[in-house]
Amino acid sequence: MEFEITHILGFIGCVLAYFITLYYIGLNHWVVMEHNKIYAEFDAIKAELVKLKKQG
Secondary structure (H helix, E strand, C coil): CHHHHHHHHHHHHHHHHHHHHHHHHHHHHHHHHHHHHHHHHHHHHHHHHHHHHHHC
C-alpha cells in the first residue's frame, strides 16, 4: 500500500513540476514580449523627436 501511495505522490509531484515549468516559460515569454513592445515604443518616440528636431 505504501509503495502505491509514494508512486501516486511522485506522479502528482512530477505533473505539478511540469505545469509550474510551463507557467514560468509562458510568463517569461510574455515578459519578453512586453519588453519588446516597450522598446518599440521608445524607438518610435526617439524617431519622432529626431523628426521634430530636424523640422525645428
